[in-house]
Amino acid sequence: MVNLLxxxxxxYLLFLFVALQGFCFFLIxxxxxxxxxxxxxxxxxxxxxxxxxxxxVSEYLHLRGVNDSLALENAHLxxxxxxxxxxxxxxxxxxRDSATRFVQVYSYIPARxxxxxxxQATNIIYLxxxxxxxxxxxxxxxxxxxxxxxxxxxxxxxxxxxxxxxxDFKVSAKFKKxxxxxxxxxxxxxxxxxxxEEIPKHVPAKVGDTIVTSGxxxxxxxxxxxxxxxxxxAAPEKTFLDITVHLSTGFGNLSYVYxxxxxxxxxxxxxxxxxxxx
Amino acid sequence: xxxxxxxxxxxxxxLLMAQVLIFSNIxxxxxxxxxYVFPLFILLLPFETPRWMLMLxxxxxxxALDVFLGSMGMHAAACLxxxxxxxxxxxxxxxxxxxxEISPNVHAQGVAWFIIYLGISMFAYLTFYLFIESATFYNxxxxxxxxxxxxxxxxxxxxxxxxxxxSRKKRRFA
Numbered sequence: 001m002v003n004l005l006x007x008x009x010x011x012y013l014l015f016l017f018v019a020l021q022g023f024c025f026f027l028i029x030x031x032x033x034x035x036x037x038x039x040x041x042x043x044x045x046x047x048x049x050x051x052x053x054x055x056x057v058s059e060y061l062h063l064r065g066v067n068d069s070l071a072l073e074n075a076h077l078x079x080x081x082x083x084x085x086x087x088x089x090x091x092x093x094x095x096r097d098s099a100t101r102f103v104q105v106y107s108y109i110p111a112r113x114x115x116x117x118x119x120q121a122t123n124i125i126y127l128x129x130x131x132x133x134x135x136x137x138x139x140x141x142x143x144x145x146x147x148x149x150x151x152x153x154x155x156x157x158x159x160x161x162x163x164x165x166x167x168d169f170k171v172s173a174k175f176k177k178x179x180x181x182x183x184x185x186x187x188x189x190x191x192x193x194x195x196x197e198e199i200p201k202h203v204p205a206k207v208g209d210t211i212v213t214s215g216x217x218x219x220x221x222x223x224x225x226x227x228x229x230x231x232x233x234a235a236p237e238k239t240f241l242d243i244t245v246h247l248s249t250g251f252g253n254l255s256y257v258y259x260x261x262x263x264x265x266x267x268x269x270x271x272x273x274x275x276x277x278x
Numbered sequence: 279x280x281x282x283x284x285x286x287x288x289x290x291x292x293l294l295m296a297q298v299l300i301f302s303n304i305x306x307x308x309x310x311x312x313x314y315v316f317p318l319f320i321l322l323l324p325f326e327t328p329r330w331m332l333m334l335x336x337x338x339x340x341x342a343l344d345v346f347l348g349s350m351g352m353h354a355a356a357c358l359x360x361x362x363x364x365x366x367x368x369x370x371x372x373x374x375x376x377x378x379e380i381s382p383n384v385h386a387q388g389v390a391w392f393i394i395y396l397g398i399s400m401f402a403y404l405t406f407y408l409f410i411e412s413a414t415f416y417n418x419x420x421x422x423x424x425x426x427x428x429x430x431x432x433x434x435x436x437x438x439x440x441x442x443x444x445s446r447k448k449r450r451f452a
Contacts, residue, residue, distance in 0.1 A: 012330075013329050013330060013333075013362070016330055016333055017333055017358070017362045020333055020334075020337050020358050021355055021358060021359075023337075023351075024337065024340075024351045024352075024354045024355035024358060025351065025355060026351070027341075027344075027350045027351025027354065028350065028351035028352055028355065028410060029351075030350075031350030031351060032349065032350055032351070032352070034413065035410070035411075035413045038413035038414060039413065
């Protein structure tokens, strides 16, 4: 401490000089517009380079947040699609206004995949959202380029999804070009293909035809991509075609999915049960 | 020391007015000469002024000039610099056993001593000031030309001032 004091006393002139110069430069840069601008220019040049480096690094750290927001935005955009809405056009000839003409039927909740498998007999995917975020049992799940599966169990913050790659999963599918529909289920062989059944033999099925959801189930809206026809086999002893569909969803690298919320599910369910009872 | 106060105050106001009213209005635009005679006030303070006081007086005088020239802090910084450097400079350029008056005097120290003294001081002053003013090293050589030409003109004007106002009286030996 004494040495420190001695040091300051010995060099007090220098310190005084530096302090006074500091004051002068404070005046210069606070009172003179040109110097201010010149200083800001240089400072911006330096800090700009610094920040661009920092942001280059931190972009990676923020990728998850960016992905989250993009997924949310995609969910909103997807909800704007015509297939997510009921078109009133046939009901009222005069409803021209799109606000009254279209009724929202499906909304979408983005969710992150936290566990995934493709090599079991029943492949279950876990999502990072659950009951509290609005996910319920029996909701459909789609990925950006195809269907994923169906929610079979939810807790408060997590959801279990039975993926298309499960022996019990079935979904109503149709040819996009001519609306013939059948049931799609996984053949259990590999994670890239499934079988489309109950397509009559007169249907002109060709390799490369697009298969989409029919919208008959409550799980998915119409026209969500499922895959393309990979192989058509018309066995003489069968009444239906054997169609192998190449699934468009890459189940091996799912990271973000959208949970489909059918806003009319309760109503349809009510209709379903009352009709069956009768 | 106290007796030096009136003459220095007088010199301060005289140089300030000369600087503000005359020399800061002169623009030899081809070489960008801007002569500064005001620092002579700091350079002519008594030899025995304490160094901390030199610095404070220098900065205060510089601020006074800044107020008139609208360059807040720039001349203060430059004047502070020569206030700080002055004792070192005098030590370096003065031969041992020279005659000293209370203040630097052109008749006591001689013209050669003064040219070196003023030249180095003004070079430092103008270098510091002009680079702060332009706030860049762009056009470095044009800037250097300005510094050198301004230094020469400033020193010339200062010498004229010294010969006009220096007294031959009051010799003493240090």
